[in-house]
Amino acid sequence: MTGFQLQRLGLVMEPEPGNPLEAEGILNPAAVRGPDGELYLFPRLVGRGNYSRIGIARVRFNEAGDPAGVERIGIALEPEADYELRPDGGGCEDPRITFFEPFQRYIMTYTAFSPQGPRIALALSKDLFHWQRLGLATFSPHDDIEFDGVDNKDAGIFPIAINNPIGQPALAMLHRPLFPGTRPEETAHYPAFRTADLHRESIWISYCHTALEDSGPYRLGQFTSHHRLASPVSSWERLKIGGGTPPIMTRHGWLIIYHGVSEVAESSSEGCYLCYSAGVMVLSKTHPRLICYRSPKPVLTPSLPQERRGTVANVVFPTGIDQRLDLGTPDRFDVYYGMADNRIGVARLDVPDFLPPGALADHPEAKV
Numbered sequence: 001m002t003g004f005q006l007q008r009l010g011l012v013m014e015p016e017p018g019n020p021l022e023a024e025g026i027l028n029p030a031a032v033r034g035p036d037g038e039l040y041l042f043p044r045l046v047g048r049g050n051y052s053r054i055g056i057a058r059v060r061f062n063e064a065g066d067p068a069g070v071e072r073i074g075i076a077l078e079p080e081a082d083y084e085l086r087p088d089g090g091g092c093e094d095p096r097i098t099f100f101e102p103f104q105r106y107i108m109t110y111t112a113f114s115p116q117g118p119r120i121a122l123a124l125s126k127d128l129f130h131w132q133r134l135g136l137a138t139f140s141p142h143d144d145i146e147f148d149g150v151d152n153k154d155a156g157i158f159p160i161a162i163n164n165p166i167g168q169p170a171l172a173m174l175h176r177p178l179f180p181g182t183r184p185e186e187t188a189h190y191p192a193f194r195t196a197d198l199h200r201e202s203i204w205i206s207y208c209h210t211a212l213e214d215s216g217p218y219r220l221g222q223f224t225s226h227h228r229l230a231s232p233v234s235s236w237e238r239l240k241i242g243g244g245t246p247p248i249m250t251r252h253g254w255l256i257i258y259h260g261v262s263e264v265a266e267s268s269s270e271g272c273y274l275c276y277s278a279g280v281m282v283l284s285k286t287h288p289r290l291i292c293y294r295s296p297k298p299v300l301t302p303s304l305p306q307e308r309r310g311t312v313a314n315v316v317f318p319t320g321i322d323q324r325l326d327l328g329t330p331d332r333f334d335v336y337y338g339m340a341d342n343r344i345g346v347a348r349l350d351v352p353d354f355l356p357p358g359a360l361a362d363h364p365e366a367k368v
Helices: none
Strands: 005-013 025-033 039-047 051-061 067-077 089-100 105-114 117-125 132-136 152-157 169-177 203-208 225-230 240-242 254-268 271-283 291-294 316-323 332-339 343-350
Touching (some): 005 332, 025 051, 051 105, 089 316, 105 152
Parallel strands (some): 025 089, 025 316, 025 343
Antiparallel strands (some): 005 343, 025 332, 089 105, 117 132, 152 169, 203 225, 240 254
């Protein structure tokens, strides 16, 4: 095997006819193994008026061991905190879940949507069925970069403690702040050949070392140190890069399936279309701030009708990943992704024996 091979396995979840909780779509799930060994999805359920909840579903597998559907179980989080509510509705959206070994707890990061805009919120669970909200993540400044008060989404937690920039073990989180001017709808108006602003268009790793002190797992929302990880490099991510699946260990290092945004050739009266694709990044096992591999081309791009037409056209958006240890295949990972913001698909990613040549970690002419 010479590269990262990805094969679509099919549709696993779509809106249930007549279910008002899913009237506007079901998408972008977390995926995690429970204490019982079963695989659970936590999809975003979108009701009328873009009112979003986080559901729970158990994945069903066919005789070949491939995901074949789900059993709906209920609701994990419904908007109720002030930072999840708006006068016209609310939102608990796009979760990622990691079993954090130092706490022996599951940590959920999700997007809370209030009048202030999207923010990263956290919740904690022992069993995946009962969740305790921990509030919004807060961020200390980094040089002249102010993270607090900035829209933020698509966060994922490392499953073990990671040393922060001064060598302290910490809870580490990947995230991509949406600074003004860096949304793809905005960067689409920039010249085709431009330099990215490294500080304001990048995925970051932020660290919360107090979470590992005597105060325990309930003080894990204050991130006090930061490291810029990656900015847009290739044409398929020209307009934006951002988080995808939480980091998971492979034979080569920490694997991340992230998203990139570009234009598509067609034009419309409303402006250019956007295309959301997925790529691979591998980070160093011992120093995750170092990128060992980055795919020069996407490993998944919209091609199926369900990916090209929907609530938002031309979108594949990876959010959940499952290492198939249950099949005795540690190099196989099932990637769960949103399809055009309306359905959920799954694809099989096989990790190669050796890392192939990859793209640069940063654009060589990027503006610092």
